[in-house]
Amino acid sequence: MAAEKKLETPRREKITLPLSRSEKIGRPEIKAERVPAVLEKAPETLKAGEAVPVATRPVASAALGYQEQRAQAIDAILAEGLNEVYLKMDAPHQQEFKKRGEETVKKINLLLSKTRVRANKIIALIKAWLKLIPGINHFFLEKEAKIKTDKIIRIKDTF
Numbered sequence: 001m002a003a004e005k006k007l008e009t010p011r012r013e014k015i016t017l018p019l020s021r022s023e024k025i026g027r028p029e030i031k032a033e034r035v036p037a038v039l040e041k042a043p044e045t046l047k048a049g050e051a052v053p054v055a056t057r058p059v060a061s062a063a064l065g066y067q068e069q070r071a072q073a074i075d076a077i078l079a080e081g082l083n084e085v086y087l088k089m090d091a092p093h094q095q096e097f098k099k100r101g102e103e104t105v106k107k108i109n110l111l112l113s114k115t116r117v118r119a120n121k122i123i124a125l126i127k128a129w130l131k132l133i134p135g136i137n138h139f140f141l142e143k144e145a146k147i148k149t150d151k152i153i154r155i156k157d158t159f
Contacts, residue, residue: 070159071109077151078105078126081144085133097132104129112156122149
């Protein structure tokens with residue numbers, strides 16, 4: 001008779017998958033809620049008929065975390081190199097510049113949330129914001145808007 005062949009079962013190797021999006025950015029830290037006074041008591045001191053409040057889930061979510069992180073990154077990019085210009089403005093211009101800058105950050109953040117990012121819309125928002133600077137050079141405005149837009153589009157993939 002024919003010799004029997006031993007069938008070997010293939011070894012299963014551990015496959016490492018690429019990091020998920022949440023592991024790349026890290027989870028946002030969740031602030032601890034204040035513990036109600038009733039829960040601070042030792043379990044022995046609670047009376048049998050006393051109702052114990054149930055702790056609620058923290059409000060922070062991962063969606064808000066990365067949106068806020070991206071907004072901070074956009075704000076840092078927009079503010080880059082404009083410290084001197086901002087300090088040279090008078091107080092009313094500074095307030096208006098800051099207010100419009102924050103609005104621009106929110107609008108750009110919304111644009112980045114969409115699947116298809118339109119760079120020309122981001123450039124238009126940045127240009128409108130930079131036009132608030134008194135006596136700004138048109139060529140400087142164009143150049144800065146394009147540079148900042150390129151940096152902002154690069155951070156889209158990280159968040």
